[in-house]
Amino acid sequence: QNYPLYIRSVPIENELKFHYMVHTSLDVVDEKISAMAKALVDQRELYLGLLYPTEDYKVYGYVTNSKVKFVMVVDSSNTALRDNEIRMFRKLHNSYTDVMCNPFYNPGDRIQSR
């Protein structure tokens, strides 16, 4: 299941491009996940690392144990975010867990953010 649960892009103007980008990046995510499954490591590293670089952006991936995928696209010239992706993903993962804990959330629905 590779339908989007939540997509948000800042700034908004090039949203379409990012959607395409995230979507294509799922290819690599899938690839990495299957490679990991083959490796049969007990303690799986959730962070997938750089999925693929593009000219202007870096795409990072993260997948939970329940195969919920997080993909982050970062402007590659943005050095402030450099090497902090893991922390970002952890935060994201926590937020996602919070959402899942919400009894009013129906798993599989699009996630709304305020």
Added chain:
Amino acid sequence: MEWRRSYGRAPKMIHLESNFVQFKEELLPKDGNKALLTFPFLHIYWTECCDTEVYKATVKDDLTKWQNVLKAHSSVDWLIVVVENDAKKKNKTNILPRASIVDKIRNDFCNKQSDRCVVLSDPLKDSSRTQESWNAFLTKLRTSLLMSFTKNLGKFEDDMRTLREKRTEPGWSFCDYFMVQEELAFVFEMLQQFEDALVQYDELDALFSQYVVNFGAGDGATWLTFFCQPVKSWNGLILRKPIDMEKRELIQRQEATLLDLRSYLFSRQCTLLLFLQRPWEVAQRALALLHSCVQELKLLEVSVPPGALDCWVFLSCLEVLQRIEGCCDRAQVDANIAHTVGLWGYATEKLKSLGYLCGLVSEKGPNSEDLNRIVDLLAGLGAERPETANTAQSPYKKLKEALSSVEAFEKHYLDLSHAAIEMHTSIGRLRSAKFVGKDLAEFYMRKKSPQKAEVYLQGALKNYLAEGWALPITHTRKQLAECQKHLGQTENYLQTSSLLASDHHLTEDERKHFCQEILRFADRQTDSPGQRIILPLHCFAQLRDLHFTPSTAVVHVGGVLSVEITLCSQMPIPVHVEQVAISVHFSIEKNNYRKTAEWLTKHKASNGVINFPAESPPCPTPQSQLPAPELYEVFERSPSDNSLNTTGIICKNVHMLLRRQESSPALETSSGVALDDGAHVLKCSGVTLEPGANRLTFRTQAREPGTYTLRQLCASLGPVCFVVPHLYPPVQYDVYSQEPQLRVEPLADSLLAGIPQKVKFTVTTGHYTVKNGDSLQLSNAEAMLILCDAENRAVIYSNAREKASDVLLRVQSSDKVTSISLPAAPAYHVIEFELEVLSLPSAPVTGGESGVLGMTESQRKHKDSRSAGHCMATAEHKVSIDCPWSIYSTVIALTFSVPFRTTHSLLSAGTRKYVQVCVQNLSELDFELSEGSLVGPDSSADLQLVPLNTESPQRIYSKQSVFFVWELKWTREPPPSLRCHFSVGFSPASGGQLSIPLKPYTYEFQVENFFTLYNVRAEILPPSGMEHCRTGSLCSLEVTITRLSDLLEVDKDEALTESDEYFSTKLMYEVVDNSSNWAVCGKSSGVISMPVAARATHRVHMEVMPLFAGYLPLPDVRLFKYLPHHSAHSSQLDADSWIESDGLSVDKHVDDQPDGGRSRAGAHPAPGGEHRGLPMPRLQALPPGQVVNASVGAQVLVVPSRDDHVLEVSVT
């Protein structure tokens, strides 16, 4: 040679190459010379000198000079080789001992370092000595060389680090440093330590990147500005040469641009990686490099002509790819597509953007401006490198060709794209493949070949739809719409348009545009009828719910059914729809089509609203299409001890869930939608659908009975039809036809006879229309009156139980027929009215005769009442009704219950007789009784019935009884039987004025044998000498039976015996004490012969003993007629009754009369002889009227016996 290095680095086997150069002083390194490769590591002085003279004269000076030079350059690595030649030795006689020269040299130069002088003896001879000396020399040479090398390398590295540490100083130049570190890399490469060499380059790379980043952060190094010069050449990476000297020189001269530096650096890295057999890393690094170069140029704000970078990247990509392909075989390349595919994609992308930039993609071809740009770009490429000039497929040639003409560009672009798509697909990166495909489609669209583009767009769209990516869906659809428009696929175009018009991700204007497209098409095609375009409705509007009126969705033939649907329009603007139609499938269900309204109403639980699930949500989530897993717990217990073996959960619908996901259903195709032209169509014309929810109402008149299933919903817009092919969940309505019906039912639970009762008439008109003048003809039953009330009103209800009207009802009664004129009522209505009926007691209820038969009669009643509780006597009246809609009469039976039950009894007091009549009210109503009267058969003067009752009306409450008593008086000898007629007027106690006089309630009965014949008197006397009876002591009981009359008619029976005008009859007496107060001692019964004459008396004495103290009632004395056996009077009795009548003591049952059968046995005692062969006498109870027990109610005082001291104490 083993190489041990400082800093604990692992020893490695290295191969050190060395050149032998003739010593020149200029070659000695000057201070600050960084060239390591040409560095003289070891200086060797060769001498052949054999004699001391020569040595002293020339060689020594020379050596000293050489040593001084070396010292001056602080070079400590030297070696002196003395070549000894035997031949020379022999020629010269005055030779010194051989060792002397060597020793001399050692003494002169090699102070402390004697090993720095090596003797090489007879080098050209082949002897063991020569061999040995060669070996010693070479070992020495190697060691010295290595030592020197290590020392110098260490020094070099230190110098390099020092230089690097100085990088913050203003004058520091990266290029200089680059050359230094590269020297080191070269050395490692020479040593075949590619890993180490690569590290050097990587360090340089990282250092440079860091500077660029810092520059971006505002921390600019002055030397970097040099790299910021505008890019003038973009000839791509050169990877075919191990060292690109051209670029290297540029760097050395500090003239390199950023691209030059990067190119050179990467070419070196690439070379080393290839040496290391890691071609895939090259690909990965290449991609990263290209990206970072582009980034760096941006960061450093280097001015780059448009397209130049694209050229550079494109060339570089291809160069890298070709380089990799060049060093790997096909299979390897295929296996590692994952690494190279990025480059392919990147190259494709760049070529695409070049194409767009240079107008090579447009239909018309490049214009002059574009051509200028192409020329500029080509100029920037420079000339082709000599090393690739001969290869046909060089990147340079490709790019040049691609830029030269539109056709060539197309060819190259397609080649690349297809290659990229193929690669993506082959490694399973379907999404990326689709993405490239979409670009390709865009290209095709530019090239005006939409038919080629469509495939790719459809493919991509399918992928996005399957995974629910809303924005890409919208975008791709938009492209697809354009494509379809060009292709003239009207149907598909309109469908896509409608989807787009309803897409919330588009702007309002775009949505309006697509909506207008549809409308325009619809308008344009109106004049040419013919083919219709059928599209699924869900993209245009959504059916939300459907509502039937009446809500049961059941309607009678001719009735009006309206269906209200909520259609949620997805269009951004109001749309005028010419017609909305629901086609209906009609079916006659054989068994069901006669369902009545009631039945259907009962069975259809819904409230008439059917909700439809959102058919195609704007963003379909694949998960929602899957059914929820149905999980069940499973417990498996072992059969032996019922312990739990296995537990778990199973999924019952695995087959649904784990089914292979078909490549997602073709949502965009409409081929499957067929317009169903059913005969039955619900229509609604000229509707304007506003954006959002719209309510549409369809009205239809039901015609044929049956079930109508709504099949399709179709909104037509000119030739465009939006269709819901199948309405799900299925919706249907039923039309029924009903025969007219008449129902007559009592208003209350049961009808009571004798008083006016209301009966409800219900006429269900069904399909019959009641006209004015239609009437119901009731043929009157004899004993039932239909009371015609002027105030009768009929209410007409519609089918849905809504009151339609209220009409006065006319009822005309003749003596035979009552005619009720029905009010006019349309079909499928209900007419209800009430009539009062009165059941006349057709025949007076006959009570039983007294005596034997009377008893049996009452007993039969008894039996009935016992079997069915206190039920009332009923009378059924049949009324036949002629209905106007039928030629047959309807016969209706009405059952009336008699509210009273009457019993009578004869009471005697000596010879005085009383008749008591008990009226029991069985109904729920209270009644008022009045004018009770009892009349004898012939009101002769000699028999009088004197009422002892009140005159005033009496109220008889529900379930209560009222008693009436009359005294019977006679003057003459009374007849053996008396027929009486009881009547009492009654009216409901609560009822108001009654319209008609009510008939009184009557009861006829017969009293027989009411004349008293015998008087029985019992007396108990205390024992003689005692005042009172005592318990436990015997007393005497004296029974006196006295005949009161002479021979009467009633005495004439079998018991009467006649002898000499003297009649006597046999009687049997019996003393019974039912209450166990007395113990009868001795014979308790006996037969006496009673003379039939007045005042004849018979006395019987017997002993009784009181068992208790106190006032005790006397024991009963019963009297029976004792009939002799008479064989002729045999009766058919079963053995049971025969046994019961066996013996005398049995006969007390007769009095108790518990059962009809037994009493009959008593009444007609069986002649036992027939069964036993022994004649038995029979007993017959005297009718109660003939015996008077004079001592009934008398009591005797019994005192307790004196010696009764026993006190029973029970302790528990």
